[in-house]
Amino acid sequence: MQALILTGFGINCEEEFAAAYRLAGAEATIVHLNQVLHGQVSIHDFDILNFPGGFSFGDDLGSGVVLANKLRYRQTGAGGRTLLEDIKEFIAAGKFVLGICNGFQVLVKLGLLPNLSGHVTPEVTLTHNASGRYEDRWVTLRVNPLAQTPFLKGIDTLEVPVRHGEGRLVISDAAIQQRIEAAGLNCLSYLDAAGDGTGVYPFNPNGAALNCAGLTDPTGQVFGLMPHPEAFLSAYNHPDWARRRRLNPSASEEGEGLQIFKNIVAHIAHSRTAATAAENEFATQN
Numbered sequence: 246m247q248a249l250i251l252t253g254f255g256i257n258c259e260e261e262f263a264a265a266y267r268l269a270g271a272e273a274t275i276v277h278l279n280q281v282l283h284g285q286v287s288i289h290d291f292d293i294l295n296f297p298g299g300f301s302f303g304d305d306l307g308s309g310v311v312l313a314n315k316l317r318y319r320q321t322g323a324g325g326r327t328l329l330e331d332i333k334e335f336i337a338a339g340k341f342v343l344g345i346c347n348g349f350q351v352l353v354k355l356g357l358l359p360n361l362s363g364h365v366t367p368e369v370t371l372t373h374n375a376s377g378r379y380e381d382r383w384v385t386l387r388v389n390p391l392a393q394t395p396f397l398k399g400i401d402t403l404e405v406p407v408r409h410g411e412g413r414l415v416i417s418d419a420a421i422q423q424r425i426e427a428a429g430l431n432c433l434s435y436l437d438a439a440g441d442g443t444g445v446y447p448f449n450p451n452g453a454a455l456n457c458a459g460l461t462d463p464t465g466q467v468f469g470l471m472p473h474p475e476a477f478l479s480a481y482n483h484p485d486w487a488r489r490r491r492l493n494p495s496a497s498e499e500g501e502g503l504q505i506f507k508n509i510v511a512h513i514a515h516s517r518t519a520a521t522a523a524e525n526e527f528a529t530q531n
């Protein structure tokens with residue numbers, strides 16, 4: 246299982262991302278974006294393509310905008326191919342894409358999320374937090390039961406940190422909002438202390454539409470979220486870990502964020518085993 250983690254140009258969460266995949270049992274390779282853009286590394290040699298958080302291109306023109314434009318317009322070699330074309334093929338081959346924070350912003354600005362149309366054009370946006378400031382705090386999330394993505398399988402709620410200035414999801418078209426909700430693409434919502442979805446600050450740290458902290462595409466293969474599950478890999482990452490352990494001494498020492506990475510690694514392993522079994526059956530029958 247091979248996870249490709251892109252870095253460079255101000256991305257700064259690639260090591261946490263790699264640690265998450267290694268703990269989940271996958272191999273993680275950190276690669277500078279230019280190595281991919283210059284054709285030295287092919288995304289097709291990997292199973293999961295990852296866009297970490299950070300401040301790519303200094304958040305100039307809006308977080309994620311410049312990197313999204315590089316993926317859409319920068320030619321990766323002779324023939325005028327772009328990385329976006331490779332990414333479309335990668336997804337069509339049944340592979341997975343994950344973007345966290347700045348990576349989520351890239352996927353949204355590019356139009357890979359939510360991608361209701363299938364044409365990879367921006368349908369929603371992420372902009373400055375309603376508070377007008379950078380938010381650095383822990384939040385509680387609930388997984389939408391309608392969500393179809395294997396990344397979130399079996400998860401009900403989780404606590405994770407956010408650290409961003411431009412996390413407010415804006416959906417200006419009511420029809421698009423309706424389709425997102427109907428398909429459960431708004432896969433994660435911010436919860437208040439009573440465990441209900443909320444637009445109230447600081448539980449909802451940015452004022453996002455639909456209290457939405459993360460989106461998937463209709464296939465469930467592309468997933469992005471503002472909070473950082475890769476920053477909660479050990480129970481001891483939680484600011485309140487001592488009290489949590491006192492309340493529940495037998496609780497796992499894993500952080501709640503790790504499950505997302507374990508889920509996708511297990512899902513790919515399971516699909517491979519099923520594919521091999523089908524091939525073997527075909528071979529014995531013929």
Ligand SMILES: NC(=O)CC[C@H](N)C(=O)O
Pocket residue numbers: 297298299300301304308345346347348408409410411412
């Ligand atoms: N941690 C991050 O990835 C931050 C993303 C982006 N730079 C923002 O502030 O919104």
